[in-house]
Amino acid sequence: MKVAPLPQDEPERLAALRGYAVLDSTPEADFDELTRFASELCGTPIALVSLVDAGRQWFKARVGLDAAETPRDIAFCSHAILQRGVFEVEDASADPRFADNPLVASQPNIRFYAGAPLVNAEGFALGTLCVIDRVPRHLDAVQRQGLTVLGRQVIAQLELRRQLVELAHARDRALAGVRAKDVFLATMGHELRTPLGGILGLSELLLEGPVGAQGGSADDLRAIHRAGSHLLEVVEDILGYAQLELDQPRLRSRPFDLGELLADVEATVRPLLRGRAVALNVARGPAPIVADPTRVRQIVYNLVANAIRFTERGSVDVTLAPGDSTIAVRVRDTGVGIPREKLALLFQDFSQVHGDHEAELRGSGLGLAISRRYARLMGGDIVAESEPGRGSTFTLTLPRETS
Known part of the structure; x- marks a missing residue:
């Protein structure tokens, strides 16, 4: 052989x-x-x-x-x-x-x-x-x-x-990377939210007590509370944006009452009115819808909080406009308004159309971008109308039933 x-x-x-x-x-x-x-x-x-x-x-x-x-x-x-x-x-x-x-x-x-x-x-x-x-x-x-x-x-x-x-x-390496980023985001979210929540809770308690009644101390506490609230919103925006960039989130649609959700948002944003001559008027009444309530609440909170942030005096009105197949939430304010040429920038990532407005800390520039992306994922949209010095109106439109 x-x-x-x-x-x-x-x-x-x-x-x-x-x-x-x-x-x-x-x-x-x-x-x-x-x-x-x-x-x-x-x-x-x-x-x-x-x-x-x-x-x-x-x-x-x-x-x-x-x-x-x-x-x-x-x-x-x-x-x-x-x-x-x-x-x-x-x-x-x-x-x-x-x-x-x-x-x-x-x-x-x-x-x-x-x-x-x-x-x-x-x-x-x-x-x-x-x-x-x-x-x-x-x-x-x-x-x-x-x-x-x-x-x-x-x-x-x-x-x-x-x-x-x-x-x-x-694919496995990419998924491992996504999982690692998910873990990182979850960990950082917890590590950042927990102390901020403690700061905000303590400042609210002090503002409601005898210390909060004293002029100088009350001003300091309100400054701490505003700064903490602002930082928490920035953290939430950045974490939300990162999650959207990692993957397209799965919506969890279910039936709920949009009117009840507005009442919940109203209670949540009330602390933002402290020290402002601003009246918050929120629509009442049933408004059934099938959508992701967590994402809808996130969007409405963002729109109402923005309206309060850029309104020194006057009012913020939140109304419902039901249609045959859609329902709209309108948030109208009497605030500083937005120049027409800057309206197109509102929903771009990291955009800042107000600059260093003297009454407010600047945000992350992500809140409206994230809100519109979630609205469109649910089959809806957000549009804005504004006039400098006379206020703005943001309209969230959603289908009565999202897939």
Whole structure:
């Protein structure tokens, strides 16, 4: 028996083979079908997709053979990968290279072998698509050509498989990155919200007590409360924006009463009116809707809080305008207003249309951008009308039922 010599590029060839991450993988239908087709085309009881590893030949797909692999030194495929055309042995028992080969002398009693080398784009022969019979024979021209073509299809499947594996790894890395960012955002949100909540709660308690009745102390406490509220809103905006950038959030729609939600928002924003000659008027009455109540509350709170922030005196009016298939929430204020040329910037990320308004700390520039994105995710929108010195009106329109 003659053992095939190693190819001259053996180290590089093995590296190329292992780069496909296919050795010892589970059966796959595409390779199985090509192998069956080779068996039928050539009229042989055995067909294999054989990959030649360092010390073995391993079968990615096989027809008519139970063994999953054999030693490389007795493999016919070790000879086949040394050439580029179909390697054919018509009668192994009469061929001095194979006559005493265990695969010829005993099971599976090979007599005929033909193998088309599996040569990738870099020129490395990874193995063969081979057909085997237990009786001497030879391939005709059509069968030889067909075996060659099927061998190229095996290589194409290997390339496709590698790309899919790489894409899966890239997807897993991306998901791991998203999960890490989610954990970071959740942790930072907790770490920032908790102390801010404590500061705001304590300042509210002091403002309601005897300390809050004293002029200078009350002013200081109100300044602390305003600063804490502002910082909490900035934190919420940045965390909300980051979450939107990471993925498209899943809406959790359910039936609820928009009128009740407005009452809840009214109670929440009341502390923002301290020290302002501003009347807050909120519509009453039932207004059933199917949407994500958390996101709707976030949007309405943002619109009302903004209206109060930029209104020194006068009023902020929140009204409902039900329609046949939609419902609108209008927030009208008598505040500083917005120049017409800046209205288009309102809903852009990080935009600041008011600059350093003397009455308020500047926000993150994200609240309205986030609000509109959530409104549109629910099938609605937000539009703005304004006149400098006379106030603004923001209208949130939502469908009665969101998907």
